[in-house]
Amino acid sequence: MSRDNSKYKDSLNRSLDYVATLAxxxxxxxxxxxxxxxxxxxTTxxxxxxxxxxxxxxxWSxxxxxxxxxxxxxDYFAKEETLSTSERVxxxxxxYILGGDLKPGTILHESDMVREFGASTSVLREFLIKFSRFGLIEKEPNRHWVLRGFTRDFAMELFDVREMFELRAFWALLAGGREGAAWQALVAMEQAHQDIIDTIDQNYLSFPRLDEQFHRILSDNLSNRFIDDFFELVSVIFHYHYRWNKQDEHERNLVAAQQHLAVIDALKxxxxxxxxxxxxxHLNAARSTLLNSVSWDVET
Incomplete structure (x- = not known):
């Protein structure tokens, strides 16, 4: 196995997720x-x-x-161990931008970020160019980047698009019928959700992984490269908890797990x-959770 075995570790974690759906x-x-x-x-x-x-x-015999x-x-490898070089960047x-005290309008220097992240200039620049399409950062002359900020307006625009895509994905799942792969994959997650609900006091921090898996089944079912690209940003924003109010995280995750299970029960x-x-x-609740839980930047 290669020195950078992040792909193997990611494969193992995904295998564990799959085994968790089995009896x-x-x-x-x-x-x-x-x-x-x-x-x-x-081989893997x-x-x-x-x-x-x-x-x-x-x-195994x-x-x-x-x-x-x-x-x-x-049993799982830590998330950071499963990331490729670009994912680690x-x-x-x-x-760097969500966990620190950076304000909208802050100048971001490539040279500073290269040193901070321990990445090559080419890998960093490729990521920044890709990420700039979403409007959180903007390129300025002389290799400067400007942080535009994670504002309430930005989040609402992002969620509006997420809702359109996810509803389209759910309609596609329903159209595929009970024998469809996505329908069956969601139903197969019943026990994993019940286990989280039954042990929520100990395992509420494990829910984001299950949540991402639930919604990824929907997006993958569409086989749409543009939606796949968008969901990279959704994963980054909605599954980063650095700025979320932790006080009701236990209750939020329990309610979301119960909402997932209600969907699964109806499909069954x-x-x-x-x-x-x-x-x-569930989507309406997710929108409310975002608005009530995130620390917002102020437009300048």
Whole structure:
């Protein structure tokens, strides 16, 4: 395995997410099916299976792979260990602008960020150019970048687009019917959500991973490169908690998990109208959560 084994660690985490959707004593599919489901090589699948067997999550003997226990938080690699070089730059940048005291109008120097992030100029510049499309930063002459800020107006515009895309994705899921892959994938998340709800006092901080997986199933189902690109920003903004009010995080995550489960329950019984109604309720709550929980920059 290469020195930079972030892809393997990400594959292992995604495999754990998948195993979490299965029942105890349930059999995992073949190695070939796992390579397709997880979009990884057969060599990586075998390395992942070996590790899962070693830590007691599954029992692997020949073609038989049986789930022995549910994955726990300690089984996962930390998020930062699963990131590629460009993703690590993204993480450091978001920490830099959202976790610090930078105000709208702040000048960002490439040379300073290269030193701060430990990245090459080319990798940093590629990220900044890509990220500038969303309006949080803007290029100035002489390699200067200007921080425009995470304002309330910016967040509302972002959420409006998110809602349009996610509703379109949910309609596509419903149109695909109960046998569709996305429909089945959401239903398969029932137990993972119930486990979070049942142990919310201990595991409420694990919900963002489950939340991202839930919404990623919807966006991936559309197979639209532009929506995929947009959801990179959604993931960055909506799953960064550096500036969120932590006081009611436990309750927010419990309510969101219950809303997900309501959608899943409606899908299980095949009630499309009820599923859509619950999903709209969830989006409305997510909008309110964003407005009530984020520390806002002030337009200058």
């Amino acid at each position: 105890l004593q349930e059999t995992l599919p073949s190695e070939v099916e796992l390579t397709q489901r997880l979009s990884i090589s057969r 699948v075998r390395a992942v299976l070996s590790h899962l067997d070693e830590i007691g999550v599954i029992q 020949g073609r038989h792979k049986i789930v022995l226990r549910k994955p726990e938080t300690g 993204e993480t450091r940048f978001m920490e 019984i095949g009630d499309k109208d009820l599923a859509l109604s619950h999903f709209q309720t």
